[in-house]
Amino acid sequence: MTSTGSPPVYTRRDRFGPAAELRRLAARAPVTRIDVGPGTGGVPVWLVTGHAEVRQVLGDHVRFSTRRRFGSPSGAPSGERPDAMVGQLMDYDPPEHTRLRKILTPEFTGRRIRRLEPLVERITGSCLDAVERAGPPADLMARFATPLAGGVLCALLGVPRDDRAGFLRRCHAFLGPTRSRQRRADAGEALSRRLEGMVRRARATPDDGFLGALVRDHGEEVTDRELRGVCVLLVLAGLDNVSGMLGLGTLVLLGHPEQLAAVRDDPEAVDGAVDELLRYLTVPHAPTPRTALTDVTVGGRLIRAGEHLICSLPTANRDPALLEGPDRFDITREPAPHLAFGHGVHHCLGAALARLELRIAYPALLRRFSRLALAVPAGEVPFRAHALAHGVETLPVTW
Structure with a gap:
């Protein structure tokens, strides 16, 4: 998709929440x-917006498939899986999905992710140093949110330091929503070749x-x-989603000074704040579309x-049936079973790592720049359009 024309209704936002038409x-x-x-x-294509109904669909891999694709009236897979989708878990149903997920899961357990904490702290500190060197006003997306997400991704994949800038350029070209379909395809092929080389080297001399x-x-x-394919999936999930959360989350906190102070000063408030930001913002628009494998009733519809x-x-996480006052941002509320990371067998594999990045980044940013403020009126902050994940284009700040 390029930047021309209206985006699909399920991707439309009004600042932090779903757009009026979606509501x-x-x-x-x-x-x-x-x-x-x-x-x-x-x-026919159905939009599912209720929290209970979304949980029903995402939690039922027996009656709803991620493998099937649009344009297949029978609901059957349209031939062999395209090469570009090999290894990408969202294109796999059990038992294929079960086999591959079982291999990957040990690398994303809480214990393994906690071992990455010093690394994430170092990358966060380095990005904050870059913001400070740039001096106010600075674009927090360009200096902090995007480099932090990219730095963690490169470290996880083992991209050599001298190649990280080039690797991330390929990644952003692949994800770039304003590029033509052909340019994005070309960028995807270039990224795929780069990842293939990394896999070959790992086979030859596996590191830690x-x-x-x-x-x-x-x-x-x-x-x-x-x-x-697993590496491509990490790129898709680990760049725009995390950078989008960092930028949007900071913007929300700047509009709620008392809650910002709690995140900055009270370590015990951080986990609840991250959880509420994930629910309130829900930067992914929708998970992989599902295809019904049998007749089934959802929300009273056959x-x-x-x-x-x-x-x-986003609409499921703001369903009044989920919690009281769903459009109110409140980091002190009891955590709700939100769906920001999906649900069921396709629940985001990297959820623990994303939470770790957010738990470290928000308070570190707010402590380093205790007088952080927007450098432009809030209404002038440009939001992403036609992007795979919601966010802001730029976030000019001063301190």
């Missing part, structure tokens, strides 16, 4: 028919990093193409086998 659809019914344009082969550990522990169980469903995570 109207959610208020009308928890499941509604929508038009997502050409490419569905005439198969993510790829090296997978090769040592599961060398015969996972192919090079799958390892490459979904026929072969029909497609798109689950809106």
Whole structure:
């Protein structure tokens, strides 16, 4: 998708929340028919907005598949999996998904992620140093949020330091929403070749990093193409989602000074603040579309086998049935079972790592710059359009 034309309704936002049109659809019914344009082969597409209904769909991998694609009226896979999708868990149903996820899960356990804490702290400190050197006003996205997310990703994948800038340029070109479809495809191919080289080196001389550990522990169980696809998935999940949360979360906190002070000064408030920011902002628009494998009722609607469903995570996380005052930002509220990381067997593999980055980054930023403030009126902060994850384009700040 390029930047021309209107984005699909399920991706539309109004600053921190779903856009008015999306809210109207959610208020009308928890499941509604929508038009997502050409490419569905005439198969009906349903938008699921209610929290309970989204949980039902995402939690049921027996009746709803991520493997099936738009444009297949029978609901069956359209031939062999495209090479670009090999290793990307969101294109796998059990038992394929179970096999690959079992291989990857040990690298993302709480214990393994805690070992990354000193690394994330160092990268955060380095990014804050860069902000300070730049001096006010500074763009917090360019100087802090984007480099922090990229630095953690590169360290996780084992990208050599002297190649990280080039690697991240390829990643951002691949993710860039304003580029033409062909330019993004070309960028994707270039990134794929770079990742293939990293996988080959890990096979030849496995180190202590993510790829090296997978090769040592599961060398015969996972192919090079799958390892490459896993890396692509980490790029998709680990850059725009994390940078979007860092930028948007900072902007929200700047608009709530008392809650900002709690995040800055009270370590015990940070976990609750991160959880509420994840719910309130929910930067992913929707997980991989599902296809019904059998006739099934969702939210009072009969979904026929072969029909497609798109689950809106932001509206599900602001469902009044989930919690009281869902449009109110309150870091002191009891945590709710939000869906910012999805649900079911496809729950985000890197959720613990993303939480770690946010738990470290927010208070570190606010402590380093205790007088942090917007350098422009809040209404002039530009939000991302046509992006895979919600966020702001720039965040000019002073201190």
